[in-house]
Amino acid sequence: MKEQFPIFRYHPELTYLDSAATAHKPDCVIDAMTHFLQRDYATVHRAAYRSSVRATELYHAAREGVRHFLNASHVDEIVFTRGTTDAINLVARAFPFQPGDEIVLSQLEHHANLVPWQMAARERGAVLKWIPLQANGSLSSELPLSPRTKIVAVTHCSNVTGAIASLAPLVQTARHVGALVLVDGAQAAAHLSVDVQALGIDFYAFSGHKCYGPTGIGILYGKKEALHRLSPLQGGGDMVDRVFPEKSTYQPPPLCFEAGTPNLIGAVGLKVALEFLQTAVYPPLLIPALALLHQIPGVRILGTPEIPLITFSIEGVHPLDLAGFLDSHQIAIRTGTLCAQPLLRFFGCEHAARISMGVYNTEEDLDRFAKILREGIRILQR
Numbered sequence: 404m405k406e407q408f409p410i411f412r413y414h415p416e417l418t419y420l421d422s423a424a425t426a427h428k429p430d431c432v433i434d435a436m437t438h439f440l441q442r443d444y445a446t447v448h449r450a451a452y453r454s455s456v457r458a459t460e461l462y463h464a465a466r467e468g469v470r471h472f473l474n475a476s477h478v479d480e481i482v483f484t485r486g487t488t489d490a491i492n493l494v495a496r497a498f499p500f501q502p503g504d505e506i507v508l509s510q511l512e513h514h515a516n517l518v519p520w521q522m523a524a525r526e527r528g529a530v531l532k533w534i535p536l537q538a539n540g541s542l543s544s545e546l547p548l549s550p551r552t553k554i555v556a557v558t559h560c561s562n563v564t565g566a567i568a569s570l571a572p573l574v575q576t577a578r579h580v581g582a583l584v585l586v587d588g589a590q591a592a593a594h595l596s597v598d599v600q601a602l603g604i605d606f607y608a609f610s611g612h613k614c615y616g617p618t619g620i621g622i623l624y625g626k627k628e629a630l631h632r633l634s635p636l637q638g639g640g641d642m643v644d645r646v647f648p649e650k651s652t653y654q655p656p657p658l659c660f661e662a663g664t665p666n667l668i669g670a671v672g673l674k675v676a677l678e679f680l681q682t683a684v685y686p687p688l689l690i691p692a693l694a695l696l697h698q699i700p701g702v703r704i705l706g707t708p709e710i711p712l713i714t715f716s717i718e719g720v721h722p723l724d725l726a727g728f729l730d731s732h733q734i735a736i737r738t739g740t741l742c743a744q745p746l747l748r749f750f751g752c753e754h755a756a757r758i759s760m761g762v763y764n765t766e767e768d769l770d771r772f773a774k775i776l777r778e779g780i781r782i783l784q785r
């Protein structure tokens with residue numbers, strides 16, 4: 404699989420273990436974007452000439468590709484955004500919260516599924532409520548929902564623990580009180596087969612760049628009725644129907660949420676990336692990686708990973724020193740707060756280290772990592 408990823412041709416010595424932050428791109432994605440730029444590039448929606456019609460068709464085909472990937476019932480339920488963060492901010496800012504409305508979250512969320520809700524709550528007088536966490540950092544089944552709950556926003560798969568949330572009971576309880584459910588799929592989309600209809604959720608957000616596609620493109624899936632509850636945030640070309648000096652009418656979703664010339668190069672790349680992802684087979688590296696880490700004294704694994712993503716701390720070794728040491732041996736791992744400060748605090752850490760594997764990783768990568776990790780611990784441990 405590595406041979407399909409040019410980064411490893413240019414850097415054969417690289418051991419890349421940070422795919423949860425961003426995944427490298429296969430030839431097919433790079434080629435599709437290059438091909439588009441070289442042969443089919445033009446603006447979309449606005450012109451009658453051939454290349455523009457073709458570019459518009461490709462943009463629509465990309466939207467249909469995402470619909471298929473998520474098993475959404477209609478292509479109009481797919482909104483192109485800049486990424487997961489952008490998608491969640493869109494819902495948080497566009498939802499008509501009233502003072503006293505409740506937004507239910509948990510402390511395991513990535514900052515992208517936390518800070519936008521804090522902002523919305525502060526601006527509209529809504530109240531944040533918290534789903535308690537179990538000792539391993541997973542959501543407890545005690546849900547603080549009430550008739551005032553408007554939205555429950557949870558991650559499908561944690562970027563710290565790698566644990567998958569049990570969405571079914573949560574969705575069922577949310578339905579009872581008439582609340583909408585938004586799921587942050589930034590990590591899950593690259594690893595799980597996502598069926599938004601089977602999940603019964605209202606919004607699903609994910610990023611192209613973690614799914615082997617380009618940066619700057621992501622998706623907000625919104626069930627038709629849910630999208631109709633949001634008001635457009637940005638005005639401009641493409642999102643309008645009729646425009647007068649004093650007022651305008653808007654396009655229906657999804658176009659009313661996509662003001663301006665869209666990221667069509669990104670959309671073309673995303674379509675191919677999702678096709679690649681749907682046929683790619685992940686090597687089974689989670690169990691061997693856990694086994695390697697468990698053998699190393701002083702390693703503490705945070706949570707119970709279910710996707711190939713493991714966050715850990717090491718007694719007496721600062722994660723940032725460790726990352727520097729590994730980098731000097733061409734091994735890339737993620738360290739720091741992992742954009743999840745409340746969850747790291749819950750685990751009693753300020754910083755942690757994380758390895759995450761993509762379709763291109765191998766057992767040899769893990770062995771090399773484990774060997775250099777042991778060396779690093781010997782040198783760095785205080």
Ligand SMILES: Cc1ncc(COP(=O)(O)O)c(C=O)c1O
Nearest residue numbers: 486487488513515562589590610
């Ligand atoms: C769980 C989770 N949510 C949201 C995000 C934000 O994604 P992006 O930076 O692509 O918007 C990430 C990125 O690491 C993530 O892991």
